[in-house]
Amino acid sequence: MMRNHWLKKLRVILSLFFFVVISALFLDFTEKAVKSVLHAVVHFQFIPSILQFIATLAPLAMGFVIIILLTLLFGRVYCSTLCPLGTLQDIFHFMNRKLAPRRKGFKFKKPMNWLRYGITGLVILSLLTGSILMLNILDPFSAFGKISHNMFRPLFILGNNIAAKTLNSHGHYFLLPEQWISVNKAALALALAWTLLLVILAVTRGRLYCNTVCPVGTVLGILSRASLYRISLDQSVCNSCGKCSAVCKAECIDPKKQELDFSRCVGCMNCLSPCPDGGVHFVFAWNMKKTGMESPDFSKRKFLKETGLALTGSVIAGPVALAQNNGKKEVIKASVPVIREHPVTPPGSLGQARFNSLCTACHLCVSACPTHVLQPSYFSYGLNGFLQPRMDYITSFCNFECTLCGDVCPTGAILPLKRVDKQLIQLGKAHFVKENCIVYTDHTDCGACSEHCPTKAVDMVPYLGRLRIPEVTENICIGCGACEYACPTDPKSIYVEGNPVHLQADKPEEEALEGEIDYQEDFPF
Amino acid sequence: MKRRDFISKGLGAAALAGAALSIPFNNKLFGNPFSPLPPFPSSPLLPYDLVAIKGGEPEEMFDMAIKALGGMTNFVQKGQTVVVKPNIGWDVTPERAANTNPKLVKRVVEHCMQAGAKQVYVFDNTCDKWDRCYANSGIEKAVKDAGGTMVPGHAESYYQTVDIPQGKKLKKAKVHELVLQSDVFINIPVLKHHSGAKLTIAMKNLMGVVWDRMYWHRNDLQQCIADYATFEKKPTLNIIDAYRVMMKNGPRGVSEADVSLMKSQIVSADMVAADAAAAKIFGQEPEDIGHIALADEMGVGVMSLDKLNIHRVIL
Numbered sequence: 017m018m019r020n021h022w023l024k025k026l027r028v029i030l031s032l033f034f035f036v037v038i039s040a041l042f043l044d045f046t047e048k049a050v051k052s053v054l055h056a057v058v059h060f061q062f063i064p065s066i067l068q069f070i071a072t073l074a075p076l077a078m079g080f081v082i083i084i085l086l087t088l089l090f091g092r093v094y095c096s097t098l099c100p101l102g103t104l105q106d107i108f109h110f111m112n113r114k115l116a117p118r119r120k121g122f123k124f125k126k127p128m129n130w131l132r133y134g135i136t137g138l139v140i141l142s143l144l145t146g147s148i149l150m151l152n153i154l155d156p157f158s159a160f161g162k163i164s165h166n167m168f169r170p171l172f173i174l175g176n177n178i179a180a181k182t183l184n185s186h187g188h189y190f191l192l193p194e195q196w197i198s199v200n201k202a203a204l205a206l207a208l209a210w211t212l213l214l215v216i217l218a219v220t221r222g223r224l225y226c227n228t229v230c231p232v233g234t235v236l237g238i239l240s241r242a243s244l245y246r247i248s249l250d251q252s253v254c255n256s257c258g259k260c261s262a263v264c265k266a267e268c269i270d271p272k273k274q275e276l277d278f279s280r281c282v283g284c285m286n287c288l289s290p291c292p293d294g295g296v297h298f299v300f301a302w303n304m305k306k307t308g309m310e311s312p313d314f315s316k317r318k319f320l321k322e323t324g325l326a327l328t329g330s331v332i333a334g335p336v337a338l339a340q341n342n343g344k345k346e347v348i349k350a351s352v353p354v355i356r357e358h359p360v361t362p363p364g365s366l367g368q369a370r371f372n373s374l375c376t377a378c379h380l381c382v383s384a385c386p387t388h389v390l391q392p393s394y395f396s397y398g399l400n401g402f403l404q405p406r407m408d409y410i411t412s413f414c415n416f417e418c419t420l421c422g423d424v425c426p427t428g429a430i431l432p433l434k435r436v437d438k439q440l441i442q443l444g445k446a447h448f449v450k451e452n453c454i455v456y457t458d459h460t461d462c463g464a465c466s467e468h469c470p471t472k473a474v475d476m477v478p479y480l481g482r483l484r485i486p487e488v489t490e491n492i493c494i495g496c497g498a499c500e501y502a503c504p505t506d507p508k509s510i511y512v513e514g515n516p517v518h519l520q521a522d523k524p525e526e527e528a529l530e531g532e533i534d535y536q537e538d539f540p541f
Numbered sequence: 542m543k544r545r546d547f548i549s550k551g552l553g554a555a556a557l558a559g560a561a562l563s564i565p566f567n568n569k570l571f572g573n574p575f576s577p578l579p580p581f582p583s584s585p586l587l588p589y590d591l592v593a594i595k596g597g598e599p600e601e602m603f604d605m606a607i608k609a610l611g612g613m614t615n616f617v618q619k620g621q622t623v624v625v626k627p628n629i630g631w632d633v634t635p636e637r638a639a640n641t642n643p644k645l646v647k648r649v650v651e652h653c654m655q656a657g658a659k660q661v662y663v664f665d666n667t668c669d670k671w672d673r674c675y676a677n678s679g680i681e682k683a684v685k686d687a688g689g690t691m692v693p694g695h696a697e698s699y700y701q702t703v704d705i706p707q708g709k710k711l712k713k714a715k716v717h718e719l720v721l722q723s724d725v726f727i728n729i730p731v732l733k734h735h736s737g738a739k740l741t742i743a744m745k746n747l748m749g750v751v752w753d754r755m756y757w758h759r760n761d762l763q764q765c766i767a768d769y770a771t772f773e774k775k776p777t778l779n780i781i782d783a784y785r786v787m788m789k790n791g792p793r794g795v796s797e798a799d800v801s802l803m804k805s806q807i808v809s810a811d812m813v814a815a816d817a818a819a820a821k822i823f824g825q826e827p828e829d830i831g832h833i834a835l836a837d838e839m840g841v842g843v844m845s846l847d848k849l850n851i852h853r854v855i856l
């Protein structure tokens with residue numbers, strides 16, 4: 017048995033590093049991971065990075081350029097290191113090999129070009145028509161996010177809570193239970209279906225998903241036709257034994273023809289060590305002809321055409337999608353009906369249309385949100401906004417001091433905000449429905465809404481006798497939903513109506529208290 | 542381990558296990574296993590009903606107040622478990638005075654430890670996200686530094702249903718298990734304006750040891766606050782932090798402009814008396830605060846301060 021090539025070892029180490037870090041971002045509920053520098057890794061995810069660049073034009077949002085350069089240099093190393101969905105498939109494949117070790121090796125298969133270019137074409141087409149839905153489902157980072165957040169995270173929290181309960185009951189408090197939030201069923205169903213698909217494909221056909229379904233795999237595959245360094249078979253020593261092909265998860269090495277389809281190679285480096293004659297190399301492409309190796313074809317017109325199409329498609333799609341808005345009304349069950357005309361989008365999203373056009377529903381913000389106010393929607397935004405997060409004021413409310421969703425968003429759908437700016441962005445306005453209010457119906461004190469209001473936009477004003485009743489000052493309301501969450505009535509007596517485009521709130525006035533305190537004065541009793 | 546220790550601990554564990562096993566059955570069929578509870582050991586006759594002190598720092602005022610009441614050993618015996626309930630409701634800094642002053646909490650925990658407490662637990666069922674409140678209030682660090690243990694109150698599993706037989710609107714409540722299990726319960730509220738209850742002091746602070754606060758708001762808030770004050774696991778001691786006092790925009794406050802530096806403190810075993818004195822300091826009449834008047838009526842404590850033996854200290 018030959019020792020593994022150092023490039024394969026490097027690939028395994030890198031892929032596990034990124035997989036662990038990205039998984040930690042989705043699983044951790046203590047704010048530690050998302051607050052650390054580690055969350056920077058999400059800026060090196062291909063699709064989110066492109067979207068972020070469109071959204072911000074910021075030089076720091078150019079992770080995708082680095083990925084393109086890496087691909088032009090070394091082929092699709094992204095697929096085998098940075099992409100968490102790719103590593104997840106490798107893990108499924110690895111586990112299956114350990115459980116059923118007698119499985120035969122891989123065999124060369126022809127590419128399913130009609131599928132891979134068809135799916136990617138559809139994604140680009142749908143982006144051109146202003147819908148991000150296909151990208152929402154097919155972007156590998158967002159697919160991994162949906163699986164992590166909606167499937168792995170609940171399991172992780174369940175395990176944590178069982179352990180915490182046992183420990184706490186014995187007086188140990190170093191592990192604490194986490195609030196259980198019911199999982200979005202549509203997101204869970206999608207995550208389960210996708211996991212099933214990935215397991216089946218990974219176990220039977222290695223990285224077939226990456227070479228047929230994944231649009232990033234397809235686009236990087238086109239780019240990798242021009243890669244400078246590439247895997248190559250040395251035809252002068254190759255005897256078509258097929259040992260390299262048997263470990264090729266991409267099924268792209270044809271031992272009979274002594275050829276390798278580099279557009280499908282995910283750069284796993286598995287094939288480097290098995291060759292008994294040392295005939296598989298990762299080499300500089302210009303040297304290939306000299307050494308009699310299979311030479312790459314740089315001249316394919318398809319390359320330029322498809323690359324151009326894929327990139328312009330993404331660039332055009334953003335602004336086009338801005339014009340689209342398929343918002344649906346959200347109805348809260350009501351005796352005095354409370355109808356929300358517009359769902360509330362997170363601070364930093366600037367408004368619904370912009371948010372809907374840029375969010376791929378990776379659910380990283382939902383994982384990071386410490387209060388759990390950000391929840392995946394069903395169809396609040398319409399079909400095109402399927403599973404995109406919304407502010408769910410029945411579940412929780414937005415912490416006044418927190419800016420985490422904008423800090424972690426990899427696509428720029430939620431822009432990072434400074435705390436002072438976030439505290440003045442009006443997501444919506446509180447609407448008071450007097451007919452539902454306890455003070456009006458029962459003539460008893462309540463004030464839960466006003467209690468929780470961070471700006472006192474909801475204040476209690478004199479009503480009957482000693483009673484006080486809520487009153488909203490709209491210009492200082494930021495729409496955080498604290499009032500709606502705290503309101504004890506059903507239907508709610510106060511709710512936040514979303515601003516389709518976020519507005520600037522006024523800063524609450526600070527009135528100094530009157531009177532001096534004489535610390536030597538007697539007690540008033 | 543000595544044999545006697547072993548036997549007593551073993552019996553204790555067996556009793557706990559028995560109680561735990563019996564919960565599901567008892568709740569439905571036989572009422573609650575935690576009710577009636579053994580009341581807290583009644584305090585020895587205290588030299589004063591109430592100590593009011595002002596003009597100093599939180600720590601020195603508490604040192605003097607507790608000394609006037611005979612020292613913490615009058616309330617905490619060696620080997621007892623203590624649960625301390627400050628107000629940690631909000632994710633704001635100490636300067637905003639929405640939470641109990643961390644310096645005071647620290648000193649109280651220190652006194653409990655010095656008195657020989659086996660464990661001092663501190664928690665609140667917060668309004669803002671609990672871990673942010675614990676950290677940003679400064680209380681988490683203060684408690685750890687003093688040798689106490691911060692415990693969580695954010696999961697329903699920590700709360701057990703109890704009966705409140707004297708309650709008019711609030712007949713049952715889910716109460717944090719540590720309040721029910723601990724030997725000593727010390728209540729350290731901060732005096733604040735409150736948009737719903739008008740003021741929040743000692744009795745209102747106990748809303749943070751129960752799970753379902755919405756029920757209170759829905760069913761006559763003032764009555765529910767008074768009702769819960771009749772529950773038999775009453776605070777052994779109430780220490781009211783009026784060092785920084787939020788005079789308006791309570792209970793969360795909007796800015797430091799809401800806060801007045803009053804440098805005062807009230808200490809009493811009687812919640813109603815403590816609330817009445819604090820209301821007076823705030824500039825309100827106790828009878829105008831719904832739950833104070835109701836609790837007085839229901840016999841929880843004494844609202845009329847002229848009937849009490851008060852020790853007043855001006856530093």
